[in-house]
Amino acid sequence: MEQYYIQIGTSMTSHDQCEKIYRPSATIIISAKSDATERGYNYRILLAKRSYKTAFAPEHYVFPGGVFDAKADESIEWLEHFANYGVSDKDLHSLCLEHLPNRPTPLMTNKKYFSRDISLRITAIREAFEEVGLLLCITKEQFNGGKFGCGHFVDNFDKVLWQKRVHNNSMEFLNLCKYLNVIPDLWSLHEWSIWRSPPAALKKYDTVLYFVALDRLPTLVLEPSEVEKELWVSPASALNMFKSRNIWLPPLQFYEISRLTNILDWSKLRDFVKKRSSYGSTLLVLAYYRCNDILVGTLPNDDFYPKEPMDNRETVVVEETPSEFHNKAKYLHRIVYKDMHDMSIICNIPGLDGHLRPNQRLAEGNEKSKL
Numbered sequence: 001m002e003q004y005y006i007q008i009g010t011s012m013t014s015h016d017q018c019e020k021i022y023r024p025s026a027t028i029i030i031s032a033k034s035d036a037t038e039r040g041y042n043y044r045i046l047l048a049k050r051s052y053k054t055a056f057a058p059e060h061y062v063f064p065g066g067v068f069d070a071k072a073d074e075s076i077e078w079l080e081h082f083a084n085y086g087v088s089d090k091d092l093h094s095l096c097l098e099h100l101p102n103r104p105t106p107l108m109t110n111k112k113y114f115s116r117d118i119s120l121r122i123t124a125i126r127e128a129f130e131e132v133g134l135l136l137c138i139t140k141e142q143f144n145g146g147k148f149g150c151g152h153f154v155d156n157f158d159k160v161l162w163q164k165r166v167h168n169n170s171m172e173f174l175n176l177c178k179y180l181n182v183i184p185d186l187w188s189l190h191e192w193s194i195w196r197s198p199p200a201a202l203k204k205y206d207t208v209l210y211f212v213a214l215d216r217l218p219t220l221v222l223e224p225s226e227v228e229k230e231l232w233v234s235p236a237s238a239l240n241m242f243k244s245r246n247i248w249l250p251p252l253q254f255y256e257i258s259r260l261t262n263i264l265d266w267s268k269l270r271d272f273v274k275k276r277s278s279y280g281s282t283l284l285v286l287a288y289y290r291c292n293d294i295l296v297g298t299l300p301n302d303d304f305y306p307k308e309p310m311d312n313r314e315t316v317v318v319e320e321t322p323s324e325f326h327n328k329a330k331y332l333h334r335i336v337y338k339d340m341h342d343m344s345i346i347c348n349i350p351g352l353d354g355h356l357r358p359n360q361r362l363a364e365g366n367e368k369s370k371l
Helices: 014-021 077-085 089-093 116-132 140-145 159-168 172-180 235-243 251-260 266-279 322-327
Strands: 023-038 041-050 065-067 190-196 205-214 227-233 283-285 287-291 294-298 316-318 333-339 342-347
Touching: 014 023, 023 116, 023 227, 023 251, 023 266, 041 116, 041 235, 041 251, 041 266, 065 116, 065 205, 077 116, 077 172, 116 159, 116 172, 116 205, 116 227, 159 172, 190 251, 190 266, 205 251, 205 266, 227 235, 235 251, 251 333, 251 342, 287 322, 294 322
Parallel strands: 023 205, 190 283, 287 316
Antiparallel strands: 023 041, 023 065, 041 227, 190 205, 287 294, 294 333, 333 342
16 A cells, blocks of 8 residues: 555645635535436435534535545545455555646645545545435445445444444544445545635635435435435426525535436436546636626636636626626626525536536426436
């Protein structure tokens, strides 16, 4: 495992300082195959309703995930656990995209003992277990079998006891894996996208989103202080519930679910994500303009997207109607907000990094799907 042991000095780097402001985090889009179709989709995605007590996005419906814990998720003990399991350098290197030019810094590059492509997958899996009781792990036999098309999960243990332990101490996640003689199913998580909070946000995060495909709906255990409710729903239904004000989606979830509406079939979605993930992800940061009472959040490759989006610490006020503002641009990639439940996406550019373009007809996602 020497290839992944990289010791850095104890002095704080500029990357470390950045990560004090933009906290590294990881999230999973969980897609489970369903025997029944809903609006033409043969899979459901998991949305977790955040508790009103949570510090971030209370009462919003979000993908499970949370903040990177360097001591727990980047512990050198993981390398020892992987080595004892027969995981080779080559197996770990297969997850790494550090050679790509579009790797967001410092989120995906500020490694200590091993690549962030590994440690942030551990974060995502640990947080999914902590929040909803889903343990995405594999046995030695499953790992040696090398079949990573679908995510594997383990149920035959005291979930409530261990969920409480991990919630109280992130280091307990490694102990759980040792106790069950499993390793996190890193190879079934595929990179979906990477976002940074706008500079004006009160709480700031750099977040990598992973995607995992499950061949059946799992039984969940919700952590009561963090999650109030689980919702398994098709992408089109989720957007319609949002537009009808039955659920509350943050912009990130709204945008990514709009992408998911393009694909009806679970296996085609799984195969697309696995192939696309090798291209990596351009960092997405919303840069805001205000036109009358309408808020417009521009994204990369929009004509009005600033060269340095992190310099836009305040919303730029434009003395024009939204239509006039849109007509001044040839290339559009933006989210338009009328209020917290009335969002739309305008996008006439190809998807970044080989990705899907967000579907712009929310109520008719199945009619406009590509696959």
